[in-house]
Amino acid sequence: MKYRKLGGSDLSVSKVSFGCMSLGTDNDANASLLHRAADAGINYFDTADIYQNGFNEETVGRALKPIRTKVILATKVGNRIRPDGSLDWDASKKYILQSVDKSLARLQTDYIDVYQLHGGTIQDPIDETIEAFELLKQQGKIRHYGISSIRPNVIREYIKRSRIVSVMMQYSLLDRRPEEECLDLLHQYNISVLARGSIAKGLLAGKAPEPFLNHTAEEVSRAAAAIQSVSGTKKTPASAAIYYTLHHPAVASAVVGIRTPQQLEESIDAMSSPPLTSTEINLLQKSIPANRYELHK
Template sequence: MEYVQLGKSDMRVSRIAFGCMSLGEEDTANEKILYRALDLGINFFDTADLYAKGMNEVSVGKAFKRYRDKVYIATKVGNQWRADGSGWDWNPRKEYILTEVEKSLQRLQIDYIDLYQLHGGTIDDNIDESIEAFELLKQQGKIRYYGISSIRPNVIREYIKRSNIVSVMMQYSLLDRRPEETCLSLLHENNIGVLARGAVAQGLLVNKPPKPYLNYTPQEVEKAAAAINALSRNQRNTAQTALRYVLHHPAITTAVAGIRTMQQLEEAVATFKTPLLTNQDITTLQHAVVANKYEQHR
């Protein structure tokens, strides 16, 4: 496993992170795969209060209660479940964040959160109020660092200007190159870590039948998957090639992989035993499909 510094923090995180949203409902099964991930060198685990209405945090907390000093735990806040359970509403208010952190700490059975992330964000939010909440939690020792999970360039720019975020989580893959336009370079210049999710584009770059994805047609999706496949023969599998593409960009700190099975886990970690993509490989992949760009929230 390779490790790198997460932005301006003092955390050296594994370049493959475990996206805990993919965990099931059975704690014993979750423990087994989480412990194996730890054995294989993964030290960064990402969850959210939204996942399974908090039970995802509970399961992660149970698993790592004995290994707190060996892992970095990241979670998220900002999506408030409705009383009737029918869905959730966006709530980035200071009061809400300060209330919800206590619940996350309790569910995770920890005294502090390594990375607390705002789970979304719009340009119409009271951004300074949200930042005040995170800064207060840092002062209180309830969180070590904070970041945001957002794909919106206008929101990301404001947090870079106004806050002390150490990371931004965003979707990034060969089928979603929107971050390449401006966000990745801007974050890299400001020493803010990028946590890339969705490297295999919902499996479309790996083994799922082609379908419309973002602004791409099924035919374009098929071309991208074919390009990934062509570079995967003998040296690596398609998932590893997709991960290599994401990790090739200098702005990317870690790829957050949604891991469901032991095989997926073993293969993801084994990515670092495969050859790096060459510059020619990257060019070949990028020529397979026209890069998309953000149409909104610019």
């Protein structure tokens, strides 16, 4: 099955999604990549208002405008860019309501399928933030909303207080923190996970080993070797790494950063590869110790 339902929404998203953050500055080249992805069945495209200082939304919107009704378009809000390029965090209702119109203009669309809070802390005015998203739903400017967060304490608050359909979080064999409590909890409440970083900056797909989070280079090498061992003849290491994240039922899609045609073809290949068996998943999990959350619990 190539598609999975996104939480309690009416959206069916491709198991592999296009993370647009890595796109370059050539509009035509970007359009070629995005159209090839759409033609292959990838239907979820993820960007953010701060990527490339707004250009990312512009190039994605320009490319997808001719096929807008055939794709699911997601973007993010909450980071305010200072003149020096650094970021300020702003989860206020006022800022969200101001920002959405700018994103809509850059994306050349009159609605956003999934509007995501691009982070979040437990000190945020969470009820006010939720009010903004709910108002935007009523106005028809967004269809659904979610958050992008790896903080269990923040995630739990949005589960209790909002109607989010998704949580984007980093998840891979080298970052198993979501398994500690978030994945099962979100699945219980029918909220989908959009997993980013499934190949761990390429470390699970052939890049030379180096330390990653709390893992040593030697542990990263063992994880990569385990991924290679389950790849066999039907999967690339990248697709095996992606399918590790997809083994949990809470995960609707692996959002893969795609920059080149080769990376795109590897992602397309992953969509048609067979899933990992329980034996293969167990082998991968035993290859290195699981990491755990130390903050924001």
